[in-house]
Amino acid sequence: MASATALLVRDELIGFAKSKVMLVLWVVLPLIAIVGYFLLPATLTGGGLGDGLGGGLSATAFMGFLESSLSGTVAALMVAVDIVSEKNRKVYELFVIRPIRREAIIWAKFIAVFSCVTVACVVAMALGIAVDVIRGQPMTGPMIYDAVKSVVALTGVIALSAAVGVFFGVVARSILVAVILILYVGQNLAIVPMLPMYLGILPGHFWVLMAVSGALVGVLLWISGLLFRRAEL
Amino acid sequence: MVASLVQLRGVTKRFYGQPVLSDVSFDIAPGEVFGYIGPNGAGKTTTLKILAGLITKFEGEVTIGGANVVTERDKTHALLGFLPQSAGFQNWRTVESALDTLGALSGVPSATRAKRIPELLERFGLSEARTKKVKQLSGGMTQKLGLIQALLHDPKVLVLDEPLEGLDPPSRKLLKDIIRERQRAGTTVLFSSHILSDVEDVADRVGILNAGKIATSGSIRELMTAFGLPIEIEVDLAVVPETLPFDGLGTVTPHKPDQWRLEVPTSGDADAIIHTLIERTLAAGGRIRKIGVAEPDLDDLFAQYITRSAARG
Numbered sequence: 295m296a297s298a299t300a301l302l303v304r305d306e307l308i309g310f311a312k313s314k315v316m317l318v319l320w321v322v323l324p325l326i327a328i329v330g331y332f333l334l335p336a337t338l339t340g341g342g343l344g345d346g347l348g349g350g351l352s353a354t355a356f357m358g359f360l361e362s363s364l365s366g367t368v369a370a371l372m373v374a375v376d377i378v379s380e381k382n383r384k385v386y387e388l389f390v391i392r393p394i395r396r397e398a399i400i401w402a403k404f405i406a407v408f409s410c411v412t413v414a415c416v417v418a419m420a421l422g423i424a425v426d427v428i429r430g431q432p433m434t435g436p437m438i439y440d441a442v443k444s445v446v447a448l449t450g451v452i453a454l455s456a457a458v459g460v461f462f463g464v465v466a467r468s469i470l471v472a473v474i475l476i477l478y479v480g481q482n483l484a485i486v487p488m489l490p491m492y493l494g495i496l497p498g499h500f501w502v503l504m505a506v507s508g509a510l511v512g513v514l515l516w517i518s519g520l521l522f523r524r525a526e527l
Numbered sequence: 528m529v530a531s532l533v534q535l536r537g538v539t540k541r542f543y544g545q546p547v548l549s550d551v552s553f554d555i556a557p558g559e560v561f562g563y564i565g566p567n568g569a570g571k572t573t574t575l576k577i578l579a580g581l582i583t584k585f586e587g588e589v590t591i592g593g594a595n596v597v598t599e600r601d602k603t604h605a606l607l608g609f610l611p612q613s614a615g616f617q618n619w620r621t622v623e624s625a626l627d628t629l630g631a632l633s634g635v636p637s638a639t640r641a642k643r644i645p646e647l648l649e650r651f652g653l654s655e656a657r658t659k660k661v662k663q664l665s666g667g668m669t670q671k672l673g674l675i676q677a678l679l680h681d682p683k684v685l686v687l688d689e690p691l692e693g694l695d696p697p698s699r700k701l702l703k704d705i706i707r708e709r710q711r712a713g714t715t716v717l718f719s720s721h722i723l724s725d726v727e728d729v730a731d732r733v734g735i736l737n738a739g740k741i742a743t744s745g746s747i748r749e750l751m752t753a754f755g756l757p758i759e760i761e762v763d764l765a766v767v768p769e770t771l772p773f774d775g776l777g778t779v780t781p782h783k784p785d786q787w788r789l790e791v792p793t794s795g796d797a798d799a800i801i802h803t804l805i806e807r808t809l810a811a812g813g814r815i816r817k818i819g820v821a822e823p824d825l826d827d828l829f830a831q832y833i834t835r836s837a838a839r840g
């Protein structure tokens with residue numbers, strides 16, 4: 295039933311968008327971006343980060359890195375903690391006794407968290423770039439391409455983090471276990487989309503790695519759905 | 528014999544190797560109200576969760592409306608309204624939003640929801656709490672919310688796990704009224720309780736579960752026989768005749784002033800004996816204030832029964 299999924303997505307979006315953690319993100323992410331652009335030079339040179347990018351990491355790319363690793367972690371924790379605590383409070387009993395696809399419940403969570411956090415990040419980045427332009431930094435073609443790539447990478451990081459969060463949320467029985475799994479296992483996975491842009495590894499394979507990330511997200515969500523379907527709730 | 532709507536056959540469930548249900552079988556006919564009684568830890572919730580499709584790993588076969596609760600979950604869920612023992616709701620939801628979404632997921636059209644949700648809230652005295660967050664509700668109010676979500680889509684089969692728990696006396700009465708109403712409308716109801724007297728005025732049939740086994744099932748009358756309980760006739764006299772009317776009818780014990788209890792022999796017919804008692808009393812110049820079959824204290828009986836079967840092992 296597609297309408298059930300749509301309904302759950304709508305509800306979860308409302309739930310997450312108004313949650314306390316999201317409210318903080320709505321404020322903190324733009325703040326970091328704006329402050330960041332004020333403080334950073336247009337290009338960061340030297341250091342490990344810029345290696346392999348031939349010249350350095352742009353301020354936009356760096357901000358994307360900062361924002362996505364920050365919000366990716368938050369997204370993963372938020373969705374996992376939400377799923378575990380709702381499982382423990384027996385919230386799902388009332389959902390799964392109804393004639394709906396069980397997977398829809400957790401997929402709706404993924405879509406909601408992914409959208410909320412991504413929107414917050416993109417808005418923050420846009421604000422940062424706008425501040426930069428107002429300061430007199432000209433927008434060149436390569437810069438725009440760089441910004442687009444940053445946003446795509448950021449989206450990938452958040453999607454992968456949220457998918458990891460869903461997976462561990464479904465698997466773990468306690469919030470503590472979910473948090474530990476995300477911090478020590480999940481975070482290593484969410485680095486994949488960061489490799490070319492931010493870490494300078496496989497720089498020529500940006501789009502390939504994005505595709506790999508997308509596939510990973512799909513696989514994680516599919517497995518989570520399968521496990522959630524079989525689980526005794 | 529009407530085909531049963533709910534059917535359990537040889538259900539055995541183990542948790543970590545420990546049997547929690549052992550070979551539980553019972554049937555519920557369409558339109559029947561079935562009371563599922565047992566002490567703490569008897570396995571009531573486990574049984575009801577199996578029916579609701581929440582527990583899927585067990586031995587035996589369970590069907591609702593002929594559909595298997597494990598392999599044909601969509602069919603059984605379309606028939607089912609379920610109240611878990613402790614219903615949880617998402618923290619951020621208001622009473623209205625929780626009910627509206629659950630109703631929609633049960634396939635209730637939005638126009639119907641817009642009518643039924645306020646009606647049910649009103650009936651349970653929750654109209655005021657409509658816009659409150661679920662987490663701000665009291666225990667009893669949350670229980671009522673759980674009941675409303677089970678009733679919302681007018682299910683064919685209602686499975687309620689301790690529905691009376693946490694309700695105040697007027698709400699208990701209301702729920703019993705609703706169960707009777709639903710029954711008249713053709714709904715089949717299965718509900719659990721610890722308390723036998725809770726179910727006697729609504730349940731057509733009772734199943735008693737003890738330590739994972741169905742100890743007995745049947746109508747309350749049949750259960751009393753199973754309990755080995757003699758039927759007693761209570762006689763209250765306004766004017767006591769010179770000769771008491773009990774001669775040869777059974778064992779008599781004075782109960783209260785001017786009140787006697789006559790134990791009907793197992794071969795006896797209570798109705799015929801009452802008739803004889805009335806005739807004899809009036810003929811002897813006595814006057815009757817009240818006469819009838821005495822109400823047994825079901826809860827006492829039940830407690831005795833459980834203790835006895837526990838002793839037997």
Ligand SMILES: Nc1ncnc2c1ncn2[C@@H]1O[C@H](COP(=O)(O)OP(=O)(O)OP(=O)(O)O)[C@@H](O)[C@H]1O
Pocket residue numbers: 542543547565566567568569570571572573574612721
């Ligand atoms: N998830 C579980 N894991 C292990 N044991 C369980 C689990 N759920 C129930 N049990 C055990 O199964 C037995 C029956 O539990 P159940 O909840 O079905 O009893 P109940 O009749 O509903 O009791 P109550 O009246 O207290 O609600 C208990 O001994 C309980 O400890």
Ligand SMILES: [Mg+2]
Pocket residue numbers: 571572573612688
């Ligand atoms: Mg129980």
